[in-house]
Amino acid sequence: MKQEDGLVQAMRRRVVRGFVVPRAWLMNRFFLPRRSKNxxxxxxxxxxxxxxxxxxxxxxxxxxxxxxxxxxxxxxxxxxxxxxxxxxxxxxxxxxxxxxxxxxxxxxxxxxxxxxxxxxxxxxxxxxxxxxxxxxxxxxxxxxxxxxxxxxxxxxxxxxxxxxxxxxxxxxxxDPVPAVEVSKVHMSHAGITVDFRVLGTAVDSPWTEFVAAGRRIREPARLLETGLFRTEVPLDRMEPRSTRPEHWDVVLCQETGPSMRLGRRLHDVRNPRRVFAMRSMAMTPVGRTPMIVQPRYTPAGNLRVTCTRMPEAD
Structure with missing residues (x-):
């Protein structure tokens, strides 16, 4: 099946190339010289x-x-x-x-x-x-x-x-490409708050999920105003289970439609991770191990929160 799909795509590319060359020739040699005077x-x-x-x-x-x-x-x-x-x-x-x-x-x-x-x-x-x-x-x-x-x-x-x-x-x-655009990220010692907009599609009874390897935290998505939602997750639920950093992605889910990653899409920078950098914070959730929390954006623009145990806590 994959081989057949590759052959179809190759044939399409050849057809497009075969059309582009004569189209450019017609435009530059025939139409443009005759239209430039009027x-x-x-x-x-x-x-x-x-x-x-x-x-x-x-x-x-x-x-x-x-x-x-x-x-x-x-x-x-x-x-x-x-x-x-x-x-x-x-x-x-x-x-x-x-x-x-x-x-x-x-x-x-x-x-x-x-x-x-x-x-x-x-x-x-x-x-x-x-x-x-x-x-x-x-x-x-x-x-x-x-x-x-x-x-x-x-x-x-x-x-x-x-x-x-x-x-x-x-x-x-x-039309807009369906996406979830992050508007604001706020950290406190209680948790992380993310405000976001949904573009290009309607959502059906949405909620968010903070997802790490083998872990998933479901949180409600509250509508603040037209097109703007807010979700919050307590930090005590994101405590790392080992000394290795845990990377949490944020996903918008809904009853009938597809899930979508939260991130920054509407920008003109080539390196969102560097330009939209956010400071890390040392946190100690009540009754939990001290940790360093670092929200950031991946090269693709997706929001990711990295939680790491503080060295002195081990």
Missing amino acids: TALLRYAAVLDGQTVNLHAVLPSRTPRPDRVTVVLQRGRKRHHTEANAYEGPAGDVLVDAAVLMGAEVGGVPVDAGMWKLRLRMHAGRRSRSMALLLVEPPVPYEGPTKPMTASRITGARYRVGRTITGAARIVSS
Whole structure:
């Protein structure tokens, strides 16, 4: 079965590669040269914070500066307009800047999942005309300690800049990936409190489980407000059974749906373990052995709590 799945995946990769090469050739050799004279050329297009589309375009030469410009997002019969700024550049050409906030939940454009065409609508007096936005070079991911945000920090919805086979720019909107996003971790001598949000799915009578090797602690998940939950676990139940450290993962469980790990997903850092580091604390639960408690995030962003007996306790 695994061998057959590998063959299917290999065939799919070959099909995709066979389509990408002629598609790129058609775009660069045929469509782009013919459209560049009557379309606005995007010099920059990117989603910087996971939910704001930033655009910088130049209008075709000899195009008069319009009185007003809007960016139009269109999908089928749905259209949304956002104001843009048109001004004259140093070389005398007309430039257009725009920052389009995406998502009704954050007060932005109320787009749903799908592919949205990008166009400019230019107004001069009582006249107006529509112009396509041409994307010659797609955004290139950059290197460094941070990376482009792939999803909104607020909603988890995903937006990326793409282009059609003719070079026309578009925004691809996707629903949030089901996940449990940690909002806050608080430690006290009594226990650990974790606040979290559930994104991209509804949960049915949820609870949490703190899971270590051969051990499982079930705790309730209390709803604090819309989308925000809290769970707490007493430290005396997490006492290590030996001198070796015990690593506890936190899982959200529910009656009918799948379980999900708690963690940090909506960020732009490449090393969440280092950037979101939390201090360790020496704890002595009542009637228990002194121990060191260290909450942290794994390289994958999952929340993990490590409990270790203090050396002098042995």
